[in-house]
Amino acid sequence: MTRSFGPVQALGGLDITVPYGQVTALVGPNGAGKTTLLLILATLLKPDSGTVRIAGHDALMYPARARDALGWMPDTFGVYDQLTVDEYLAFFADAYELPKDEAPRRIRALLSLVHLEDKLGQPVHALSRGQKQRLGLARALVHRPRVLLLDEPASGLDPRSRIELRDLLRSLAADGVAVLVSSHILSELEEIADRVVLVDRGRTAGDHAMADLAGAAARARWRVRSLDPDGLAAALAAALDGRTGLEPAADLPGTVEVGPLTEAEAAGLLAELVARKVPVCGLAPAGSALESAYLAMTESRR
Numbered sequence: 636m637t638r639s640f641g642p643v644q645a646l647g648g649l650d651i652t653v654p655y656g657q658v659t660a661l662v663g664p665n666g667a668g669k670t671t672l673l674l675i676l677a678t679l680l681k682p683d684s685g686t687v688r689i690a691g692h693d694a695l696m697y698p699a700r701a702r703d704a705l706g707w708m709p710d711t712f713g714v715y716d717q718l719t720v721d722e723y724l725a726f727f728a729d730a731y732e733l734p735k736d737e738a739p740r741r742i743r744a745l746l747s748l749v750h751l752e753d754k755l756g757q758p759v760h761a762l763s764r765g766q767k768q769r770l771g772l773a774r775a776l777v778h779r780p781r782v783l784l785l786d787e788p789a790s791g792l793d794p795r796s797r798i799e800l801r802d803l804l805r806s807l808a809a810d811g812v813a814v815l816v817s818s819h820i821l822s823e824l825e826e827i828a829d830r831v832v833l834v835d836r837g838r839t840a841g842d843h844a845m846a847d848l849a850g851a852a853a854r855a856r857w858r859v860r861s862l863d864p865d866g867l868a869a870a871l872a873a874a875l876d877g878r879t880g881l882e883p884a885a886d887l888p889g890t891v892e893v894g895p896l897t898e899a900e901a902a903g904l905l906a907e908l909v910a911r912k913v914p915v916c917g918l919a920p921a922g923s924a925l926e927s928a929y930l931a932m933t934e935s936r937r
């Protein structure tokens with residue numbers, strides 16, 4: 636799929652499949668093209684070239700059919716301030732042609748799902764930013780979509796709401812929904828997502844199962860800490876002999892970051908440090924596996 640805005644090529648041959656029953660994460664630097672892709676998938680923007688299939692429908696030929704099947708939660712969205720919370724959802728229930736006798740029950744269930752049941756009857760403008768986000772999620776789910784697209788859904792949410800969002804997305808996926816979520820909060824995605832698609836400069840830069848990223852073959856940076864920082868630095872320089880990166884951890888004196896290394900390589904390094912009589916008191920991966928994959932992808936941009 637391609638899409639340009641004047642001279643700026645936002646998408647330059649991006650290809651993505653989002654399976655049912657899984658949460659797929661879309662990760663990439665600012666301006667990588669994530670929102671452009673989501674807008675195209677949500678049928679709100681046309682690509683210059685390429686095809687889009689949503690729940691089996693050709694979304695470019697039959698956008699209305701695609702919209703019936705998809706739920707869309709944008710990163711920022713206008714709410715109709717004059718409406719109450721339930722009128723707001725009733726408006727969308729009506730737009731999606733939910734049977735009139737079903738709508739009130741559905742709205743109550745949705746408000747309970749996003750923990751806004753106590754806001755029933757209250758004006759939308761009185762909601763906090765995070766509460767508006769949650770209302771936006773309820774709106775996206777009104778018609779029980781089989782495909783759910785979310786652009787930065789966790790921004791503005793407090794820690795409890797984030798955990799609840801994570802659980803909700805996981806349970807939707809368990810019910811068979813295809814969930815595509817873009818986010819910059821890598822540590823959170825690791826717990827939410829089954830797969831991660833890395834996007835860079837409008838192209839797919841990687842597609843990984845989360846389990847593979849965190850597996851034994853994955854390479855990560857490691858933090859090594861010793862009671863003898865000088866001895867550690869000398870022993871590491873000798874043991875690694877320039878084969879991989881080595882730099883002091885800025886935030887923790889006496890700690891050195893090395894890598895990327897696999898688990899087996901890290902174990903080998905530890906054995907070597909111990910053999911050199913370095914009093915190692917800590918060896919652990921620095922950051923998450925997803926963070927490492929992301930940093931490796933963006934390394935060339937620095």
Ligand SMILES: Nc1ncnc2c1ncn2[C@@H]1O[C@H](COP(=O)(O)OP(=O)(O)OP(=O)(O)O)[C@@H](O)[C@H]1O
Binds near residue numbers: 644645667669670672
């Ligand atoms: N309506 C528009 N007009 C002009 N340029 C645009 C428009 N929308 C996006 N772009 C450009 O397309 C590129 C991709 O933008 P996009 O918003 O898709 O990135 P993103 O990955 O969502 O970024 P972020 O992480 O900052 O939200 C950027 O260079 C952006 O400036």
